[in-house]
Amino acid sequence: MIRRSLTFALLTLPLGSAVAQELPILDPLQTQLILQEVSGDASFEHVRYLTQLHHRARAGSDGLWAAAEYMERMAGEYGLADVHLIKQASTTRPWNARFADLWIVGDKPERLASTLQSALHLVDYSRAADVEAELVDGGGGSDTELDAQDIAGKVVLTHGAVAGVMTRAVCDRGAAGVIVFPEPTGTPSGTVGSAGLGRPDQLRWNHLPSSDSLECTYTFAFNLSTRQGLALRERIAAADEPLRVHALVDAAFTSSQGSEPWQVMVQALIPGTDPAAMQDIVLTGHLQEEATSANDDASGSANLLEIGRALTRLIAEGKIPRPRRNIRLWWVTEIGSERQFFHDSPNAPDTMWVNINQDMVGANQAQDVMRKQNVTRLPASRFHFFNDVVEEIVEFMVASNTYELSQSQAGIPMYPRPHVALRGSEHRFNAATIFFHSNSDHATFLEAPIGIPAVSFTNMPDRFIHSSDDDLWNIDATQLGRSAASVALIAFAMASAGDDDVAVLAASTAGRGMARMGHNLRLALSWIAAAADKAAAYHMASDQVAYAAEREQLAAASLGEIGSSGTAAATELGEAISRRQAQMQREVDLAYRRVTDRRPPRRELSAAEVELQGLQPYLIAGPVEFLAKRDDPAAVDGLHRLMRFEILAAVDRARSGLDIFRYVAAEAREAGAHYYGTVSAEDVLLYLKNLADAELIAMEEVGDQRVPPASR
Numbered sequence: 001m002i003r004r005s006l007t008f009a010l011l012t013l014p015l016g017s018a019v020a021q022e023l024p025i026l027d028p029l030q031t032q033l034i035l036q037e038v039s040g041d042a043s044f045e046h047v048r049y050l051t052q053l054h055h056r057a058r059a060g061s062d063g064l065w066a067a068a069e070y071m072e073r074m075a076g077e078y079g080l081a082d083v084h085l086i087k088q089a090s091t092t093r094p095w096n097a098r099f100a101d102l103w104i105v106g107d108k109p110e111r112l113a114s115t116l117q118s119a120l121h122l123v124d125y126s127r128a129a130d131v132e133a134e135l136v137d138g139g140g141g142s143d144t145e146l147d148a149q150d151i152a153g154k155v156v157l158t159h160g161a162v163a164g165v166m167t168r169a170v171c172d173r174g175a176a177g178v179i180v181f182p183e184p185t186g187t188p189s190g191t192v193g194s195a196g197l198g199r200p201d202q203l204r205w206n207h208l209p210s211s212d213s214l215e216c217t218y219t220f221a222f223n224l225s226t227r228q229g230l231a232l233r234e235r236i237a238a239a240d241e242p243l244r245v246h247a248l249v250d251a252a253f254t255s256s257q258g259s260e261p262w263q264v265m266v267q268a269l270i271p272g273t274d275p276a277a278m279q280d281i282v283l284t285g286h287l288q289e290e291a292t293s294a295n296d297d298a299s300g301s302a303n304l305l306e307i308g309r310a311l312t313r314l315i316a317e318g319k320i321p322r323p324r325r326n327i328r329l330w331w332v333t334e335i336g337s338e339r340q341f342f343h344d345s346p347n348a349p350d351t352m353w354v355n356i357n358q359d360m361v362g363a364n365q366a367q368d369v370m371r372k373q374n375v376t377r378l379p380a381s382r383f384h385f386f387n388d389v390v391e392e393i394v395e396f397m398v399a400s401n402t403y404e405l406s407q408s409q410a411g412i413p414m415y416p417r418p419h420v421a422l423r424g425s426e427h428r429f430n431a432a433t434i435f436f437h438s439n440s441d442h443a444t445f446l447e448a449p450i451g452i453p454a455v456s457f458t459n460m461p462d463r464f465i466h467s468s469d470d471d472l473w474n475i476d477a478t479q480l481g482r483s484a485a486s487v488a489l490i491a492f493a494m495a496s497a498g499d500d501d502v503a504v505l506a507a508s509t510a511g512r513g514m515a516r517m518g519h520n521l522r523l524a525l526s527w528i529a530a531a532a533d534k535a536a537a538y539h540m541a542s543d544q545v546a547y548a549a550e551r552e553q554l555a556a557a558s559l560g561e562i563g564s565s566g567t568a569a570a571t572e573l574g575e576a577i578s579r580r581q582a583q584m585q586r587e588v589d590l591a592y593r594r595v596t597d598r599r600p601p602r603r604e605l606s607a608a609e610v611e612l613q614g615l616q617p618y619l620i621a622g623p624v625e626f627l628a629k630r631d632d633p634a635a636v637d638g639l640h641r642l643m644r645f646e647i648l649a650a651v652d653r654a655r656s657g658l659d660i661f662r663y664v665a666a667e668a669r670e671a672g673a674h675y676y677g678t679v680s681a682e683d684v685l686l687y688l689k690n691l692a693d694a695e696l697i698a699m700e701e702v703g704d705q706r707v708p709p710a711s712r
């Protein structure tokens with residue numbers, strides 16, 4: 001499968017961007033066959049079907065069950081193995097709405113909102129209602145605004161957060177219900193200008209609490225667009241007498257599968273030739289979203305089905321060999337399915353090698369110049385040669401579908417190797433690898449105590465997510481197909497890797513790893529040159545060099561997971577990394593001497609660093625306990641949640657608390673303060689204690705008096 005002509009001599013050669021016509025880590029013919037078989041047009045048809053189902057409710061909705069049944073049926077028709085739909089436990093009550101209508105009543109009745117027009121007109125988890133009442137303007141829904149008038153028994157129009165206004169208006173003041181529209185000048189969290197005046201006709205997805213509190217029984221809420229909300233506000237103000245509305249909601253906390261909480265997961269398999277390898281490649285996409293939800297995440301779910309079809313057909317026809325390892329396909333209820341699966345099968349991670357997630361992979365880039373197909377790199381805590389396979393293939397796909405001026409001089413009319421759908425655009429592939437985030441299903445694989453390397457294809461930023469705008473017109477079959485083809489190539493490369501493929505994989509990991517180390521050296525030297533406190537900059541620079549080497553040692557060691565040849569390659573590359581680390585430290589020492597004319601200083605540890613040095617954290621919660629307790633640790637103000645994620649993930653019984661602090665702090669510095677903020681020893685110490693209080697970790701006092709590695 002993988003090209004065998006490259007030798008391990010390439011190990012010491014840094015690799016540049018992938019050449020559009022060449023993908024060294026895969027056989028050219030097999031690459032071509034996969035690229036030609038994977039179809040964005042075919043994937044688009046699955047998106048078309050899924051957008052007919054209103055299945056945003058995280059669990060327990062009939063639309064979600066219908067989506068799962070569709071995936072189960074189609075995977076079976078495409079010849080995938082071991083296809084089955086799993087009904088999983090959940091903590092979210094089932095909820096389904098059959099119909100909802102909102103009218104202004106009187107001499108000139110007028111419909112304001114209806115699920116006939118958009119399922120998003122009704123706020124999720126609204127309770128059944130048949131109410132006629134006066135309509136009042138509650139502004140932003142603050143206590144002051146609501147206290148300014150009598151709202152008892154009335155319906156409140158607001159641009160505040162719907163759950164909070166429901167509590168203040170309905171629970172505290174006896175209002176009948178709520179009508180909500182987006183803040184006219186605001187930007188919803190996690191998006192860029194998604195609503196308000198930027199997109200005045202957009203309906204945002206909203207939800208109420210699914211369970212009543214002890215103090216309150218929730219009622220109903222309707223969604224309007226910003227344009228509708230402002231117009232209705234003006235009508236209320238201009239009316240000679242109060243406006244009255246009739247709200248009808250036919251909804252209930254039950255489902256076709258019963259009233260007990262449930263969620264779904266569909267599993268299918270492309271069997272490998274060596275299941276004893278216990279190194280399955282797991283592909284994920286999630287099914288549950290709001291009405292339409294074409295990009296988030298009908299696109300990822302559809303691509304997963306198309307990848308399964310394409311690889312299964314190519315293998316069945318003998319065009320590509322069956323890979324060594326299994327490829328699992330999981331259509332899930334986002335994040336909840338994986339956590340429940342690992343809870344129910346705590347030994348399952350032992351059979352899984354890597355995860356590739358697709359969440360929003362079909363964005364029509366013409367709709368928004370800010371759109372980009374982001375592909376997460378691995379976090380430092382889970383680094384692996386898998387990261388280099390991902391980057392190499394993504395760079396290959398980008399270069400293949402990007403036009404440069406020099407290409408016209410070479411007689412190339414469009415893209416060097418275009419992957420363009422019949423009914424898609426001819427836009428370039430605006431994709432790039434980025435530092436990791438945890439906002440999708442891949443995070444569940446990365447989490448302690450699972451520890452599986454995982455990446456995600458995620459289009460972001462996006463002005464259309466979780467809204468009525470996330471519809472078919474937002475999907476480009478070309479971009480859909482390019483993402484699917486990228487994932488298919490990555491999955492096939494990882495599933496097929498064997499001893500004969502180690503040389504070329506090691507070459508990629510070595511070259512890219514040395515480049516990453518060089519980037520961290522550049523940062524280190526620049527700090528020494530620019531900082532006023534040269535001693536502090538020197539120690540930070542030394543930590544950065546040590547971090548870069550430790551991360552690359554993880555990637556080198558992972559080559560040993562391929563087989564016996566990988567073990568030898570891992571040893572050779574590990575030795576090369578150690579030599580490079582020593583050389584980089586000498587360069588840091590020399591840079592300090594150059595600007596200070598002094599020898600590098602010894603480090604004085606802070607009180608927090610001394611305490612961290614004497615602590616040896618280790619994980620005590622397995623998948624079962626983690627499902628119940630993962631939200632228990634108290635956050636630390638100013639510590640980025642992704643760095644909290646990394647602190648826990650870095651707990652491996654080998655690192656001291658001080659090692660963890662230096663590793664995570666360097667990871668944050670590499671990305672930049674704008675990405676992960678800054679990490680202090682005090683914050684890491686406090687968060688480790690919070691993790692211990694939550695009984696996710698324990699910490700031994702080891703009384704370690706070693707001189708820290710970077711304190712020379």
